[in-house]
Amino acid sequence: MNINNLRILVIDDDYADYVLIEETLKGATRTRFQVSHVSDYESAREAFFSDEYDVFLLDYFLGAETANQLLHEARRIRLVQPIVVLTGVGHVEIDDQVIHMGASDFLPKEELSSPLLERIIRHAVEHKRSENRMELLIKxxxxxxxxxxxxxxELLEHSLATAARHKSKLAVMFLDLDRFKEVNDTLGHPVGDLLLILVADRLRKLIRDSDFIARIGGDEFTILLDDIASYDDAALVAEKLIHSLAQPSAINGNHLVISSSVGIAVYPENGDTPIKLMQKADMALYEAKRKGAGQFQFFTGNLQTQLEESIRIEKGLREALEKDQLELHLQPQWRLEDQQITGFEGLIRWRQEDGQLLSPGVFVPVAEKTGLILPVGRWVLAKACDILAKWEKAGHNNFSIAVNVSPMQLRTPDFVEGCNEELRASGIDPSRLELELTEDVFLDTSEEQGATLRDLKRLKSLGMNIAIDDFGTGYSSLRYLKDFPIDKIKIDKSFVSSAMSEELSEPAIAKAVVMIAQSLGLSVIAEGIETQAQMAALKERGCIAGQGFLLSASLPEKEALKFALEHNEKNAE
Incomplete structure (x- = not known):
């Protein structure tokens, strides 16, 4: 925008006033004005959605409407051009009001003069320009x-309003880099940051000026494709993006080839609000990644069904928390040497109103995606402490319970204090409670990893034990086993059992995990033991403990305790 050559739209239902304003602007000495005119509310709203004007001069009274309605609309669509309000009536009562509603300035028509009007318009443009610049820096x-x-x-909301008026299409894309965490983990975060900068540069070069890209976190990018003709346009852009990012990148002496995945949602078919379109593009991205690296996926009817099911589960889970419909079932853990049960893993179940039990595989992914994992995780922690307190009171103080903790839980500032509160409230021996973490916890940025280390040390200081669940299935470095306060490693069940054989599934991996643990002074427990052959093979390789269907599936609290007591008594004979 050239401050010396401005395009003005006068919004006034009195044509004589428009002529007066036009003549007044002709007397400007520093600025050349191109003046246009509309006389009704709807034409003014339509003009807000175009880029044909630099400044709007708005009469306070416009037929049956006032400037307030148009100022409200300008604020709703986040209009980037300034609005100066003019009126021919007493203005003492309304000048503060219109400024508060977002007008850049206010001027009574009886005070109109070429120097004053020119100065007000230029000031409004400069002020709005600075305001937009500061807002952009913040965002x-x-x-x-x-x-x-x-x-x-904000831009998506504005584009949706424009698309609705013009009956056009637009697309929202979610893009992320496949296995980007491996770059950070193996080459370091400085290299990862340089890669993100390179990706951003390549994305900029591939989209039109009318489109927009944002980085919304980590390696996740969103792209707004404005005013597209068809799905084919979005597919073509997605293919170009994926192809461009797949080209080799030389960064700090490292030759990187990285793939990306893209999810796409289209207006109006997939939604008419920013949250709906972004939610559906995110779901499409998840589906694209499930299909393999370097793929793109439109939001489809099948994904709509999944979304509706996810919404249903989310709503039901909130009610389950309120109505106390969750249960903690317990799967026995035993010493391989003598098969004595020493503890349990707590596994959450959701008992619905019809009595049906839902396994965590159905609702935990939804809980993690919606943030409900935080209250659900706190419930699990409190329930485990409550069970242990009842057992200790009954004299059964030789069993422990392990509970799963999600990375999201551990990252909350009050997680450690929450654990401490539950321990104090129950009065249990903290060593009877074990927290199971997945390797994802250790795949964060350096700053977050420092916070994780600090929190784990605080948890250890409370007296609890810490185990790594599903060991060997992630992409993390083994370094954290030495640096972090860990007590136990759990061999993932995929290395123990398979549907194809009764023998140990991965004997070499099982042996390697045991050797690593022994060298670091950690204990080992194997999950998923289903046969005597598997248990014997694990014992032969030095594994200390196990759990699995060979001994028992997970059981309700009372049944689990009864089973353990009877089994241990019978086994000791």
Whole structure:
């Protein structure tokens, strides 16, 4: 925008006033004005959605409407051009009001003069320009210079309003880099940051000026494709993006080839609000990644069914928390040497109103995606402490319970204090409670990993034990086994049993895990033991403990305790 050559739209239902304003602007000495005119509310709203004007001069009274309605609309669509309000009536009562509603300035028509009007318009343009610039800096990703989530959602809302008026299509894309965490973990975060900057640069070069890219976190990018003709347009862009990012990248002496995945949602078919389109593009991205690296996926009817099911589960899970419909079942863990049960793993179940039990595989992914994993995880922790307290009171203080903790739980600032509160409230021996973490916990940035180490040390200081669940199935370095306060490693069941054989599934891996644990002074427990042959093979390789269907599936609390007591008594004979 050239401050010396401005396009003005006068919004006034009195044509004589428009002529007066036009003549007044002809007397400007520093600025050349191109003046246009509309006389009704709907034409003014339509003009807000175009880029044909630099400034709007708005009469306060416009037929039956007032400037307030148009100022409200301008705020709703986040209009980037300034609005100066003019009126021919007493203005003492309304000038503060219109400024508060977002007008850049206010001027009574009886005070109109060429120098004053020119100065007000130029000031409004400069002020709005500075305001927009500051707002952009606030809403900019510091690493890549792209927009952030906030500005993306604002621009998407504006584009949706425009698309609705013009009956056009637009697309929202979610893009992320496949296995980006491995780059950070193996080459370091500085290399990962340089890769993100390179990705952002390549994305910029591939989209039109009318489109917009944002980095919304980690290696996740969103792209707004404005005014597309068909699904084919979005598919073509997705293919170009994936192809461009797959080209080799030389970064700090490292030759990187990285693939990306893209999920796409289209307006109006997939939604008419930013949250709906972004949610569905995210689901499509998840489906694309499930199909393999370097794929793109449109949101489909099948995904809509999944979304509706996810919404149903989320709603039901909230009610389950309120109505106390969750249960903690317990699967025995035993010493391989003498088959004595020493503890249990707590496994959450959801008993629905019809009595049906839902396994965690059905609802935990939804809980993690919606944030419900935090109250669910706190419930599991409290329930385990409650069970242990009842057992200790009854004299059964030789059993422990292990509970799963999600990375999201551990990252919350009050997680450690929450554990401490449950321990104090129950009065149990903290060593009877074990926290099971997956390797994802150790795949965060350096700053987050420092916080994780600090929190794990605090948890250890409370007296609890810490285990690594599903060991060997992630992409993490073995370094954390030495650096973090870990007590136990759990060999994942995929290395223990399979549907094809009764023998140990991966004997070499099982032996390697045991040797690593022994060298670091950690204990080992194997999951998924289903046959005597598997148990014997694990024992031969030095594994200390196990759990699995060979001894028992998970059981309700009372049945689990009864089973353990009877089994241990019978086994000791």
């Amino acid at each position: 900019q990703d510091a690493l890549t210079g792209l927009g952030n989530r906030q500005i993306f959602e």
